[in-house]
Amino acid sequence: MVELHEAGELAAHYPRVRELLAELDDAAVLRAGNLLARLDPQQVLAAHPGTPAPGIAVTGHGTLSALRPALVAQAARHGLLARVELSDFDSWVFDLLTPDSDLYAARPQFALCVLDAEVVAGELPVPWSVADAERVLAAKLALVERAAEVFAQAAPGGTLVLNTLPLPRELTAQLVDLRSRARLGVLWREANVRLLRLPERWSQVVTVDLDPLLAAGLPARDVRQSVYAKAHLSAELLAGYAREVGHLLRQAAGGGKKVLALDLDGTLWGGVLGEVGPEGIEVSEGYRGEAFQRFQKVVRQLAAQGVLPAVVSKNDLEPVLKVLREHPGLAVRDEDFLQVRANWAPKHENLAAIARELNLSVDSVVFVDDSSFERGLVRRELPGVAVVAVGEEPARHVEDLLRDGWFDVRELTAEDRARPERYKEERARQDFLDTFDSLEGYLRELGVSVTLAPAAAEQIPRVSQITLRTNQFNLTTQRLQPADVEALAQSPDAQVLTIASADRFGDNGLVGAVLLRRAGDTVHVDNFLLSCRVFSRGIEQAALATVLADARATGARRVVGRYVPSAKNGKVADFYLRSGFVPVAGRDGEPGDGPGGEQAGPAEAVFEHDLADVPPPPAHIRLTARLRPAPEGNETA
Known part of the structure; x- marks a missing residue:
């Protein structure tokens, strides 16, 4: 990597960086991060426009300059290009509590609010008591909770990353009686518990627990750096924190492993x-x-x-x-x-x-x-x-x-726990298929049932997970966090439909989603996703046929679908063409007008169906469809 940097070719060869970083120790990865942090992200994207490049805003308390190379290196280890912007020193309150701050104006995918013990210790009077510490802790937690609330409103598509606060011995040792020390320990841990529970209140929030990193032997701080440079978290701890954030970046980019x-x-x-x-x-x-x-x-x-x-x-x-x-x-x-x-x-x-x-x-x-x-x-x-x-x-x-959290997810769902058993059932399906001379005969006997219905509140995490982890049958590869899905589900102009399936071998569970948006007499399919476990059974055709029929029944004149190519979704490039759609030139409000407001690249293709000839669902599918909340009995099967 040093040779590429010295030759000025690191940007041109950026896809090689992931391989070059493999099996390097932590110190070597951080040294590589110092080189990578000097790259101009625009230069890399010009050479490799398909590189996922999450925007990361870093704010917090104390000097955090050591975090930039660590974040860049950890992102690169996962094939990502981190675009990191560091806020001014100790500006976290203004950045997060002011909806028109530069942080919100930049619309980062991730906002990291990195706090440390000094945010509390620095405001204690001299002399101080446990009661003083309790008062300052309460005030800071109120600010953090208010920041989470503002962030949820001002950046609904983003993720706010918080962290727990290490409790330094230097602080507890200033209390000479053990009872007071114990009381401070209780208050401090209760504050950290509140921080860890914030994601339960706001799905856009993630709290990184620093205790496991400290238990692994990482120092909480370097006292000289803390006193002289106001860097209140050690470089080693920031590097460990960056590794945890790297896992979040990978998940958000669809890099989940199974x-x-x-x-x-x-x-x-x-x-x-x-x-x-x-x-x-x-x-x-x-x-x-x-x-x-x-x-x-x-x-x-x-x-x-x-x-x-x-x-x-x-x-x-x-x-x-x-x-x-x-x-x-x-x-x-x-x-x-x-x-x-x-x-x-x-x-x-x-x-x-x-x-x-x-x-x-x-x-x-x-x-x-x-x-x-x-x-x-x-x-x-x-x-x-x-x-x-x-x-x-x-x-x-x-x-x-x-150590690299390859299988981490934002929230474990029932579908996750059932996955191994369902793949075992898939082997039974394959054995069953081998007994037939034709696919048509197999599908008739398989007994596939499909249910298409609006996403219920408890299904929101699973729908988000499908957008994050499905790559092959994902027509736009748009990644949505739970808050994004929830916002769509609550929008009067949008629909989040879930696809569930079952057959003679078992229940496949929630296997797909269709994201719809109504604009006048046009229904936009902003994304269509289906688990790879259930390809080629007619499920996607049944779901799309239902959407088309409902669009015509509700007065729409056309349905518009988008396909944004990626490295992995080539097998569905002709999905709309095979379903009776025709390609169209871009029209106002169509390309790049998805629920996240993202602008797709020039390779995006747009298709439309005029609803003149709506195909029926495949004959072998038993279909139950309810596309919007309705009175009992208003279902079609």
Whole structure:
């Protein structure tokens, strides 16, 4: 990277940065951030216009200049280009409580309000008591809560990121009686609890808990930097905080992961199965065996929350299955894995096959292996796969797997928890399909039912998640946070319709969404999304046919749909053409006029349907449709 920077070619080769940062230690990543922070984002975007480039406004208390390179580096690790704007020193109250401030005028996707203990300690009188600290804490919390309220109104499409406040010993030690110290500790922790609960009141708010970072050994501050430079959080803690924010940026850009593909020898257990046999591998006995078992339990914990585990191992299949089924010390079993691929094929080919059979992009995969050769090969052949390095010390496997929050979501839904079981049902569907000579016969016997209905309040997080995590059947790739979806659902001119499906093998749950907007006699399809699990069953045709029929029944003259190409949604480029739409030239109010007000690039395509000939839903679909709240009995099936 240094060579590219010195040659002035770093912007031209920006897509390589993610690979160059892979497996660097934290210090090296931060040094790279100092180089990347010097780049002009516009120069990068001119060379690579498809690069996701979230706008980030940083405000807060204290000197925060060290945060910029850390944020830029962490964004780059995920293939993103962070455009970071730093506010003036200690301007957070004005920035967030004034709706016409420069922060709001910039319309950042993320606003980071970074606070520290000095925001309280700096306003204590001399001498001070616990009562004084309680008063200042209450005042600051009131300001933060007011800031969250103003932000929710002034920036409905953005995310406000707050953080908890580290409690420095220097402050507690000024109280010489232990009872007062304990009381201050209670008040401080109660204040942090209030900060952590703010996302329950405002869905636009995320609070980063700094306690786990401090527990991992990061220093809260460098006292000299705090006193002399007013940098009240250490550079190490800011770097850890930036890593957490990087996870949020990745989620918002649609970079969520679903599949956890694990090597076996040296990763899930110790030793090489083919050399030492089932009795010789380290699974649960001894201190190393206990470390591997701890890792196995975390794999099961992730699977219980919707992660899809798989095995990719260079081994013979039968011995692997025997160990997974019978080894008494193993904390995972073969049924815990969606697929077990133990063979001698290159691992990148196995990973691609897993993604293909699950109807997922390989970008949905996290690959964990202790071999630097295997990791390097996968990075080269499948650059979209997230590669996690684990070393020879199994006690660190859990930390290595979890440190980048690959499977984090804003809110866990029932759909997430049910995902592994539904993919297992999908295998049964595939076996069922193999018994038919034609797709038509299979679909007739599959018994697909589809329900199209307005999004209920409890479905808002799931609809948001679909926009954030669905890449292949996502016609505009517009990403919406829960607050965005809620605003659309409440708008009198918009509709947020959910698509649920089921069949003879089980309930697929909420699998898609259609975002509609009415403007006079025109219905705009601002986005159409469908889970890759249910492609090619006629569900999308049934939903669109229902939308078209309802538009005509309510007096519309046409329906307009948009397609914005991305690296992953090419398979739906002709969806509107296949559905009776025709391409049209841009008209006022059509292109770039989505619910978020974003302007799409010149590659955007616009299509319209004149509603003269509305196709019926596919005959094999049992359809239940209710497109708006209505009195009982006003449903069509």
